[in-house]
Amino acid sequence: MNKKNIPVEFVFQLFALIIAIIVVHAFYVSVVRPNAAEVIIEQNMQAEQDPEFVRERSVWVLIKDLEQEACFVLMFWALAIMGYKASRISAERKLLDVDLVPVPEGMRILPEDTREFARQVQALPDDRQQMLLPRALLSALRRFTSTRSIQDVSSSTHMILESEAERLESELAMIRYISWAIPSIGFIGTVRGIGEALAQADKAVQGDIAGVTQSLGVAFNSTFIALLISIFLMFLVHQLQLMQERLVFDTETYCDDKVIRHLKAD
Numbered sequence: 001m002n003k004k005n006i007p008v009e010f011v012f013q014l015f016a017l018i019i020a021i022i023v024v025h026a027f028y029v030s031v032v033r034p035n036a037a038e039v040i041i042e043q044n045m046q047a048e049q050d051p052e053f054v055r056e057r058s059v060w061v062l063i064k065d066l067e068q069e070a071c072f073v074l075m076f077w078a079l080a081i082m083g084y085k086a087s088r089i090s091a092e093r094k095l096l097d098v099d100l101v102p103v104p105e106g107m108r109i110l111p112e113d114t115r116e117f118a119r120q121v122q123a124l125p126d127d128r129q130q131m132l133l134p135r136a137l138l139s140a141l142r143r144f145t146s147t148r149s150i151q152d153v154s155s156s157t158h159m160i161l162e163s164e165a166e167r168l169e170s171e172l173a174m175i176r177y178i179s180w181a182i183p184s185i186g187f188i189g190t191v192r193g194i195g196e197a198l199a200q201a202d203k204a205v206q207g208d209i210a211g212v213t214q215s216l217g218v219a220f221n222s223t224f225i226a227l228l229i230s231i232f233l234m235f236l237v238h239q240l241q242l243m244q245e246r247l248v249f250d251t252e253t254y255c256d257d258k259v260i261r262h263l264k265a266d
Helices: 005-049 066-095 111-122 132-147 150-170 173-199 201-205 210-258
Strands: none
Touching: 005 066, 066 132, 066 173, 066 210, 111 132, 132 150, 132 210, 150 210, 173 210
16 A cells, blocks of 8 residues: 555544444443343342243343443444455456556557556556556556566566565454454453452352342353454455455456566567
């Protein structure tokens, strides 16, 4: 990614995180926690009236704690980042349907012809020139002008695309970190819940197990929700990675088919 685009993506990620925090917290304050509190009060009343009452697992109770809220914030942040990257890949793929170097079948490109074809690529808008395909095509044409070697052009193009694949892979590091952090937050909730349960062990010995039960619920619910979110995110990460790999592969095929096979050294 060029230097001009780095601040754009950083600002997008920052605002996406802020918006995710505001929206998720507002939803928790206005919907999740009031409903969870209502369910808990109702179940406690039914348990007092009927000793054999079995508490049903409510979605509101499952997701009510701070750890689950943090997991949802990170999930929506990761989804926003992946959506941004997917939209960029989609824009890059649209160029693969455009004949940027129109070479009729049977025509050969000589070293002295490359400037004319390069000018056609350079006529693209600046934002498109920074995409992978135009950069690869310009590099191939300029390389052929300087070296007059088709093998050298092919090797150079392959190296550029391989480097791009590594860059795209490295850019997934933040999303992978978020996918790793979510289960970790869930385990933090587990530790917190177990710690609270142990702190109320004396009440449990006296027969009051309500507090221990509620704390253990925090422990297991946080891990359960975190693992579900992590599984969902990792599936999307692999799909995004597949899109990136296909983009690089199809770009190399485009360069071979549209340019390299038409080259002719003196």
